[in-house]
Amino acid sequence: MMARPGERWRAPWACDPGRSRGRLHPEPGSPTRSEFQRDRDRVIHSTAFRRLMHKTQVFVFHEGDHVRTRLTHTLEVAQIARALARSLGLDEDLAEALALSHDLGHTPFGHTGEDALDACLARFGGFDHNAQAFRLVTRLEDRYADFAGLNLTWETLEGLVKHNGPLLDGAGQPTGRYRDRGVPAAILDYDRDQPLRLDLHASGEAQAAAIADDIAYDAHDLDDGLRAGILDVDEVAEVPFLAGLLAEIDTRHPGLRRSKRVHELTRRVITRLVEDVVGESERRLAALAPDSAEGIRAAGHSVVGFSEPVAEADRSIKAFLFPKLYRHERLLAVRRDAESIIRDLFARYVREPATLPDAWRQDLDVGDEAKLARRAADYIAGMTDRYAILEHRRLFDRTPDLRLA
Template identity: 55%
Template structure:
């Protein structure tokens, strides 16, 4: 058990920077608990159950979807926050929102949509999540969006760390191509301070994302037969765990050995994050939650050795799973579906309901953004249904 910091670095919901639209206080829930509940009851959140993580749903009923991935990220983010004395509700709210902007068919759909939007500032799934929670969800009588707190919006936007330097120049993944579309919209109740890090709770949600998908992508790859435990013996980070499980449980079925490997991988990486983060926080000498934003570095994460091994595991998975012929065959079909749908709507094929109405009253790149919002919000089954309706074809995933 990691001792909690001597000072509370948890974000205080009573001191939130607020919401874009004023609301009455709740007598039973904190502001961050209200955020969590708003997300869980949203349409975008429910749609995650029918959006691909890595393996398409038709390939098997036990593979992760965006929804089950999101729930695993939420659980891990809460565990890390609890051990470090942070605000679990904020960490959970950020975790639950982090993938709301993802397209159908996982990253394949995202790449296709980005190509379609190249002439209109592209597509970014983090920014799309912001659009979902500030514009696209329309559950409330008085405003668009879910009207989440500043802290949750910040956590979504800075999922990968600061977006600019103090002078406003893009950094990191945004250095080459610039900041994503919509970043300067009025999307929160105050300046989002793009040059600072997010809250410690949002950092916990971000590292939880990495922990979750490393573990469950290995698990799903084993289920799919793309990997075996033998393949993993020499794999970075997980190889030593496979060896110790086989040594301790040589006679149990392989399926149980695999579950034990995944369980230990999750436990080991979480414990490393907690221990490393507690030491970094103490070393930084910060005394308030807001000081963590200005610490100049990410405080929640792996130690140097674990970070390198985790990076190597990602490279292993990229080569052996994400670029496996069986996966790539489905990826190519998925990208074609998304691109053809987009081109079809751009060419005048009607979109239903408010999307068709928005299309008719806009033009130029704004009209393309309407199509992008519509396509990004699709579930896999709905995208397939629309594809069949428009082209009288049923895609063949092989």
């Protein structure tokens, strides 16, 4: 008897592509790929995924050939997510699809662009990169003959919107990051057609992708900051967890040159965090003993996560990086210029819709202020750093060069 496409061992609590809840628009199955492998492949072949190559992670793309872009960060998250899924008996393809799609909604210039667009859309529900990723895969990627979006499986869409936890509480009220502003309309509108059970946790695969993102941020932003000379190797010893790793490196490799010392630190951060997640998640799974993916969704808490000591180390690393790297005066100057580019573009497109490309003006009611604002934001959010700069130069007399001083 032949195995199903993409078949491999999974634990009882893994999502099974052979029992997927399906797609909003039904399609015939593939003879060579599982449903989650098809999702992964559709993400990889999407326009939004290719654009990640020229979108900022921490440093604007032209700061050097070795700093991470949103694409390289995404690939690193996917590698960690696969490793976690493999260790925990989860479906690797679903975890990978979620990792590859989690940042599709990011704007040019990283979180600076997101903050700027959020301010521009303050009267119209704001801007959220998670909701924008969802809009991309369900609506804005317009390449297939039979449907808008990528028509991904229920499990991938559920994981995309809920990887950080439920969006609604038991009473149906927004929770977490959406408590004050409400769940974005794009998610609620889709949920009416294909309910995503927004009051429950997501699958173990989605939780693995989410914590893989945390691990990648900790290790790779630290690495980029050190390589850019904004952070000093000995300075990071302010974080006890990192101090312990540096002491281990210096004991085993005394006199190691700086570049190798940085690499040894980065790889140890990833290794220790991954090993902790595997050990802690195995403990939680043993206590919960779920007999299906539904058991993880209904657990009432995350099943894939850090132990408390390592969760504190994770918080300490992020608390260190925020003022020392993300709010460093050299980066703040670039952020201010990048924000001005986004605000200028948005204001021009809303004031003069004719400056939008023809394809983006189709079916647009320029008299509907909210729809015009959202259309302008969708266009800007899809830009790469480079294209946003070129577009600003086309429309304005002076454009910042966005280089570190």
